[in-house]
Amino acid sequence: LNCLQKVDTFLHRGVGTDAAVAQAQTTERDGSEAKDGRRSLLAVQDERREQAEKSVLISCQSRPSEKKFLKYLSRHGDVNKYFFYESYGVYAVVEFASRDGVASLIEAATIPSVSHESMVPFKSRLLSLRSVDSLNHQSGLPCQPQTSVSISELVHRLSSEDSVEQQITSLTEAFQLTEENSRLRFLVCSLLNDIAAAYFPECTIRPFGSSVNGFGKLGCDLDMFLDLDSISGWNVKQPKAGLLLEYQMKRANSERAVTQSILSVIGECVDQFGPGCVGVQRILNARCPLVRFSHQPSGFQCDLTANNRVAMISTELLYLYGELDPRVRHLVFTIRCWARAHGITSSIPGAWISNFSLTVMVLFFLQKRNPPIIPTLNHLRDLAGPADNSVIEGHDCTFVRDFSKIHLQRNSETLETLLCEFFVFYATFPFSRMSINIRKGKEQNKPEVAPLHIQNPFETSLNVSKNVNATQLSRFVALCQESSWLIQQSERNSPKSAAGESSPTPWGLAALLLPSQVEGMKSRKKRRREPVSETIKSLLESLKNKNQGKKR
Numbered sequence: 001l002n003c004l005q006k007v008d009t010f011l012h013r014g015v016g017t018d019a020a021v022a023q024a025q026t027t028e029r030d031g032s033e034a035k036d037g038r039r040s041l042l043a044v045q046d047e048r049r050e051q052a053e054k055s056v057l058i059s060c061q062s063r064p065s066e067k068k069f070l071k072y073l074s075r076h077g078d079v080n081k082y083f084f085y086e087s088y089g090v091y092a093v094v095e096f097a098s099r100d101g102v103a104s105l106i107e108a109a110t111i112p113s114v115s116h117e118s119m120v121p122f123k124s125r126l127l128s129l130r131s132v133d134s135l136n137h138q139s140g141l142p143c144q145p146q147t148s149v150s151i152s153e154l155v156h157r158l159s160s161e162d163s164v165e166q167q168i169t170s171l172t173e174a175f176q177l178t179e180e181n182s183r184l185r186f187l188v189c190s191l192l193n194d195i196a197a198a199y200f201p202e203c204t205i206r207p208f209g210s211s212v213n214g215f216g217k218l219g220c221d222l223d224m225f226l227d228l229d230s231i232s233g234w235n236v237k238q239p240k241a242g243l244l245l246e247y248q249m250k251r252a253n254s255e256r257a258v259t260q261s262i263l264s265v266i267g268e269c270v271d272q273f274g275p276g277c278v279g280v281q282r283i284l285n286a287r288c289p290l291v292r293f294s295h296q297p298s299g300f301q302c303d304l305t306a307n308n309r310v311a312m313i314s315t316e317l318l319y320l321y322g323e324l325d326p327r328v329r330h331l332v333f334t335i336r337c338w339a340r341a342h343g344i345t346s347s348i349p350g351a352w353i354s355n356f357s358l359t360v361m362v363l364f365f366l367q368k369r370n371p372p373i374i375p376t377l378n379h380l381r382d383l384a385g386p387a388d389n390s391v392i393e394g395h396d397c398t399f400v401r402d403f404s405k406i407h408l409q410r411n412s413e414t415l416e417t418l419l420c421e422f423f424v425f426y427a428t429f430p431f432s433r434m435s436i437n438i439r440k441g442k443e444q445n446k447p448e449v450a451p452l453h454i455q456n457p458f459e460t461s462l463n464v465s466k467n468v469n470a471t472q473l474s475r476f477v478a479l480c481q482e483s484s485w486l487i488q489q490s491e492r493n494s495p496k497s498a499a500g501e502s503s504p505t506p507w508g509l510a511a512l513l514l515p516s517q518v519e520g521m522k523s524r525k526k527r528r529r530e531p532v533s534e535t536i537k538s539l540l541e542s543l544k545n546k547n548q549g550k551k552r
């Protein structure tokens with residue numbers, strides 16, 4: 001009865017309030033929150049992982065009423081938060097107040113009976129809820145969107161805003177990950193963790209990349225890292241005297257060989273036993289070996305890597321920069337969206353500029369403002385305390401995590417100015433001679449021949465944009481030139497009166513997302529001149545690249 005009464009209270013309280021309560025509780029516990037509410041990425045991740053471990057993913061095949069659904073769940077324990085979403089059917093993410101709730105629910109679940117097929121007997125927290133009496137079917141569960149709006153819808157939306165500033169804010173709001181989408185990402189990691197833990201009970205699967213660095217767009221891939229640090233012997237301190245008991249462990253030729261064999265086995269397991277995991281590819285010969293698959297119930301394209309600590313650190317750094325000043329995230333979202341709209345970036349790996357490279361370019365530009373909006377990586381390293389020390393494979397990855405130690409210079413440039421200046425900056429950047437370097441916050445002479453050179457912030461001898469060819473770089477520069485010109489045209493740069501019109505005329509940022517005039521003219525000319533063999537060559541090249549790993 002107690003539980004049922006709580007269902008009613010819960011229904012009235014709504015889903016949003018619990019996140020705030022949970023956040024307040026966690027903050028109290030780990031004490032890692034700065035005075036202004038900003039927390040380190042590790043603290044945020046710990047909280048999310050804990051939520052995910054108390055959660056289940058349920059396919060609601062019978063679409064029960066919300067009240068009936070909660071009543072059923074509450075028999076097993078108090079529910080902290082729940083929401084529904086649609087992905088080839090309606091699904092619900094449910095977080096219980098404790099793991100006992102999950103255990104009780106799982107205990108009550110039955111094995112499906114099928115007549116013409118056999119089943120892999122692997123139980124997981126991915127469940128299906130069916131109705132035994134067929135009269136109960138209902139629709140209209142309040143589903144939370146998990147995908148972002150299309151570019152054309154965004155252009156329409158932005159055209160009704162009153163200023164470029166508002167357009168940029170509105171774009172970020174439309175694209176950024178929602179609370180629900182973040183929870184779903186952590187839940188998928190947690191479900192995968194259960195599979196990997198069958199072999200490695202101490203492992204943790206952590207999300208990295210844009211799922212957690214603050215720059216993720218709804219629909220972006222889910223990058224995961226199989227963390228075996230607690231059993232890898234990394235960072236182990238040997239006693240100075242006395243007896244020493246060691247595990248006997250199988251040896252391999254290299255760290256890479258170990259990673260490949262672990263991912264090979266986990267990949268096989270995900271393929272054979274992972275409910276909802278389809279299209280599993282083991283891309284083990286890539287520079288950074290990975291297992292790629294699609295997680296159908298969430299709709300996420302997943303990349304699972306191991307031994308990828310530098311990528312985790314890069315994620316932390318990007319998160320930190322994004323939290324330092326709100327203009328950082330706004331500008332990164334806007335430039336990423338602009339680049340995608342013009343095919344500067346692509347979801348297919350190839351000679352295109354990657355989102356990661358593009359983000360580093362935005363950070364570099366913000367370091368170059370006068371006064372700078374964000375500090376250099378070397379400055380962040382100088383502010384670091386002993387707890388921030390980190391050396392990975394000989395690379396210095398140390399930088400400060402404590403926000404209160406970072407003092408920013410006063411720069412009050414508007415987002416509109418910054419957007420325009422970004423285009424001017426890269427339209428005139430001496431790419432042929434200089435390398436982009438966020439460690440120093442200054443361009444450096446290029447150490448090697450490559451059309452675009454962006455120094456890897458941690459593995460400093462590497463170029464993060466090694467894949468970019470001259471054609472793609474010149475397309476980027478041409479579009480920067482065109483966009484800087486467009487945004488400076490005052491007549492295009494003010495809201496158009498929409499009186500009597502059904503769709504307002506695109507202006508400001510919305511106009512920058514429309515197909516490029518220059519590009520259109522160029523490609524028409526080029527198509528006439530380019531021999532057929534060239535087109536086929538580039539198609540083959542992109543197909544070849546599609547099958548290679550895209551990381552690093």
Ligand code: GTP
Nearest residue numbers: 209210220221223311314315355356456464551552
């Ligand atoms: P989207 O998936 O495109 O939204 O962005 P992403 O930042 O997640 O990029 P991606 O999935 O390609 O890579 C995931 C993460 O791996 C990045 O955020 C980086 O932390 C890291 N990464 C990717 N490419 C490189 C690279 O060239 N060098 C380094 N050091 N890290 C990289």
Ligand code: MG
Nearest residue numbers: 209210221223
């Ligand atoms: Mg990614």
